[in-house]
Amino acid sequence: MRLRGIVTLPVPSQRMVYMQDETDAVIVQIPAWPVGGLNSGTRVEIRGTADCGVFAPQVIEAEVTVTGSGPMPEPLALPVADMMRGRGFGRWVRIKGVIRDMHLDRDVLGLSVAAQGKRVFCLSTGFPEERLPVEWLESPVEVDGVCWTDVDPNRRPFGFHLVGIGPECVRRQPAADPFAGPPLPLTEGKRLREAADARLLVRGRVAADLQDGRVFLTTDFGPVQVRRAEPLLRADARVLRYERPEQPALEPGDEVECAGAPQGGPGAPVLLDGEFLKLKSGPPPEPVAISVPEAASGAFDSALVRLRAQVLSQETREDFYGGDRREFLNVQAGDILFQAWLPPGAGAPQPPLAPRTLLELTGICLSHPRPDMAGGGSGGAFHLQLAGPAPLKSLGPAPLWMQPGLRRALWAGAAVTAAGLGGVFFLSYLVKRRTRELAAANTSLSQEVEARRRTQTELDRALRTERELVNLKSRFVSLVSHEFRTPLGIIMSAVELLRHYAERMNDSQRRELLDDIHESTRRMSGLMEQVLTLGRTESGHADFRRLPLDLDQLVAALTGELCAALSVPCPVLWEPQGDLKGAEGDETLLRHIFSNLLSNAIKYSPEGGTVLFSAVREEADTVFTVRDHGLGIPESDLPCVFDAFHRGANVGDIPGTGLGLVIVKRCVELHGGDISVAGAPGGGTVFTVRLPLFAAEG
Structure with missing residues (x-):
């Protein structure tokens, strides 16, 4: 097979290079190392045999041709957790974090970088100095390099480290002394529960130092668990390692300042890479007296508590955090079972405790978050890490009523x-x-x-x-x-x-x-x-608005509009009787009433016929009559004439919708009046409308 790409990391001692293009990365074995060597940024063309790898393909027995040089590819930014699971193997990647520790092995600078709550070991070859750059500690940093996934004997990934060429792969910002600024104010306590790489400064009192790297503090934010910073292992005496200042011995009650990076997650806040500055000594804090159900609720995670339970048995088992074997007590209160761990180095209680002995236990309550509480909180299982001057006190046999x-x-x-x-x-x-x-x-x-x-x-x-x-x-x-x-x-x-x-x-x-x-x-x-x-x-x-009306003017305008709109030559004779001045009504509704009645009369009248439109006042009412000499309405259609979409049986091909008279009836009803119809086939039709257009006298 033949590939083209750019060399990201040459390894001359193993006759191997890491190479990638725009799509992915491969490892290339080159038996005949080219004269002049290969450098990061060299563009090459290789010919060889494809082989499979654990996390990325390989090319073996490869021949290489140098085609030029160029800039390194843009680093791939991946979540640290994904790279620890094998993603990005062999790729040129970038991580951001804070330098926590370092060592120097000849010209290879090793940096321990806290990134996204994890520790990533980064190697930078070609370091020009012979001393440790301790001023880099606590510096925010960007590191570019080739990702190498670490695997266990079963080839399962458990971590990764980066390898880069030259100091230009490490870009840092000025470091800040974590103890130089003020402690975290109470208003920003939520930052303790948000994962971060930069360390926060917290002030509190020591509740317990377990001598296994864990220290528990009582603070204004509540209980806080601190895990001390662990130095890098030194495999060779020639390796220069940063010697951390000796941490003070801590006793319960000591007031301290602690710098640590928040881990985030459920339960009480946890600070990683913790370092302490002792301010003064003080009396040990008093444990909080709680019940076992309260301890199981998760509300007292990492707090110094005191509770009562009866012992079931005692055993020796390996510590969850590694190290020597430890003594444990299996205890019970009600239906809740839990374990009480004796302090590191402490032997079994002497004399041995008899089963069902009632105990008063003092120590740190450590909750075990359930999988369904990944978003916050804890609860369910817990264990008690005994601590304090008198962590275990026998109260004699448990009363019968305490037997489950x-x-x-x-x-x-x-x-x-x-x-x-x-x-x-x-x-x-x-x-x-x-x-x-x-x-x-x-x-x-x-x-x-x-x-x-x-x-x-x-x-x-x-x-x-x-x-x-x-x-x-x-x-x-x-x-x-x-x-x-x-x-x-x-x-x-x-x-x-x-x-x-x-x-x-x-x-x-x-x-x-x-x-x-x-x-x-x-x-x-x-x-x-x-x-x-x-x-x-x-x-x-449809609203009814009563306004003054000029009926003569309204009818004149309306008849003029109808005669202009309809092509049938059929005059309309307006015959008002009596004095119609002072009428009041809704002009819009009246237009709908009269335009539909008059247009129907004209439409169904013969050419040259006359439509009579008359009005007469009867006290508060006005009676309007529209009479034509057209087709008339059959007797059988009169009961349905005001139904929607109904048309007379004798209309033939004369266009119409059957909606006009429905609209007339609704408008008359809105006006508070009534309408009637009379007629016979061939004799025309008479519509009579009675409307209250005048104010009632008296």
């Missing part, structure tokens, strides 16, 4: 007795309450029956209304589809003719087509206006 089995039996007996007595009183109460309920039920039964009868009546009315609405919608869809189809067809036909043959037509023909389009558009607009008007009246959105 006997206590459960006593509680069960008491519960049965209480349940029996409670049952008697409860039954008596139920009988009295039921008697009152039956009396009240008898009183309200007739009311409930009547209410249900009214409800049934309303439901029947609602069902009838629903059926009418369904029929109305069906007729509306049928009407709209029919009424829109014809004018739309005319418009489309006229437009097609104009598009294709406009140049061949004379002005008269084009004007005729445009008139057809205009008439069809006006027809559809009128239909939509009627539908919208009906919708407003049916939904209750």
